[in-house]
Amino acid sequence: MKKYDYLIVGSGLFGSTFAYKAMQQGKKCLVIDKRLHLGGNIYSEKIEGINVHKYGAHIFHTSNRHVWDFVNSIVEFNRYTNSPIANYKGKLYNLPFNMNTFYQMWGVITPSEAMERIEEQKHEAAILLNGCEPQNLEEQALLLVGKDIYERLIKGYTEKQWGRKCTELPGFIIKRLPVRLIFDNNYFNDKYQGIPIGGYNRLTDGLLTGVETMVNTDFFENRAYWESVADKIVFTGKIDEYYGFRFGELEYRTVRFEEEIHDCCNYQGNAVVNYTEAEIPYTRIIEHKHFEMFGTEVDKCHKTVISKEYSTEWKPGMESYYPVNDKKNSTLYDRYKLLADNESNVIFGGRLAEYKYYDMHNIVEKVLGIFSNS
Missing domain, CATH: 3.40.50.720 (NAD(P)-binding Rossmann-like Domain)
Known part of the structure; x- marks a missing residue:
């Protein structure tokens, strides 16, 4: 036994x-x-x-x-409730792509206006493909959501995350990009x-x-x-x-974390902020207190802890993510x-x-x- x-x-x-x-x-x-x-x-x-x-x-x-x-x-x-924010060159956009995002990007206020802008840019991408199937992630994304969303909210973040140009990544990585024509910042369905x-x-x-x-x-x-x-x-x-x-x-791809303690109640006002421009080396900042503290609870804790996340190529001995x-x-x-x-x-x-x-x-x-x- x-x-x-x-x-x-x-x-x-x-x-x-x-x-x-x-x-x-x-x-x-x-x-x-x-x-x-x-x-x-x-x-x-x-x-x-x-x-x-x-x-x-x-x-x-x-x-x-x-x-x-x-x-x-x-x-x-x-x-x-997970409601991340995207920061692109100092401008903030709600994620996932919804009516708040489209208002922030184009100033549109109705679903029909938003869809018109998206379809117009998707049509431009389809013309460039000339009937061919998308050959990489960039072409796939442009066909799904158009140039503005791709360049501000997808391109830089994805290239940092994978360590490769979007033109070198397979399209199946972005099989679909959900577009919500409602004012809903809840990331998960x-x-x-x-x-x-x-x-x-x-x-x-x-x-x-x-x-x-x-x-x-x-x-x-x-x-x-x-x-x-x-x-x-x-x-x-x-x-x-x-x-x-x-x-x-x-x-594998792996992630490196840089933790910082700040002498303030509230660093960024949200648990998750993605940095979608290529020039900023980290992909996102997590402020941990927002996972468990809400409303006035945030101000009762006079310190806050953030983590900057850097996506890197995995090497033996590193954590496999x-x-x-x-x-x-x-x-x-x-x-x-x-x-x-x-x-x-x-x-x-x-x-x-x-x-x-x-x-x-x-x-x-x-x-x-x-x-x-x-």
Whole structure:
């Protein structure tokens, strides 16, 4: 008899949710994580009384009532609504593209006026294509929303995010660009959204209550031992690393964060401000207090913490954030997935193990589905 039913490698949202559901079924789990803390990328650190999202802003949103009820059964979520602002050369625009955006850009006040401007510019882009299909992201975006929106709100931000010219990026990256002909700044279309009251660490702590955990513990430093302690492994790390990079390394984009503490109650008046011009090196500034403080609460905390985000090319040893789902990497991942599909005692799950960008609700939904089918 092995000591554990499951060894769970990684304490992020997939691993923590899996441990919670397994515990409910009476299974004995051990969760290990190579970082010095639990929670993976949803980990927050308390700075000046503010929960700072250490690995980038995380906003929970879903239309799945079962998923929403589940996370709220662990910790109550607040009413935060994601309404980012774009700053282009000192002028502010609401996101996603809606009537507020079009008024700020053109001064139009009716949906028909806005649509007329957009269709006019889309028609100009179609003429330039001369009946050909878009060959890159720039051509695709121009065909979807026209020149003004593309040049002010898409081009610079996208090139910083991917480290490549829009003319060098595939069009499928922007399959569609939603245009709302209403005055609605809510970024997500989902029915539910919010942030855990008290921060994401409360969600992690709730999911892992009663579960044995170890931090600062690298699975690969003593792999033979860790493989011997449990009947099954739940692996949430990098799938190529699990297989010793035998086919080569998968590529990622990564993000670097610069934190600043400011002696003021309110730095930018919003949780998320995107900087869409190419000349500013960071992609956005996050002001963390706005995720959990609203109205007069903001002024009661006389300090604020911001994070400037810099998107960079990933190199070995850096944090792996966004899979590069181009043809080369997708083909490489398929080779690793073929190996994974033939594993009887290993469950691969999450962004790194499946080489796929996931929103948080997708992760929770996937784990709940695993146990509802078991």
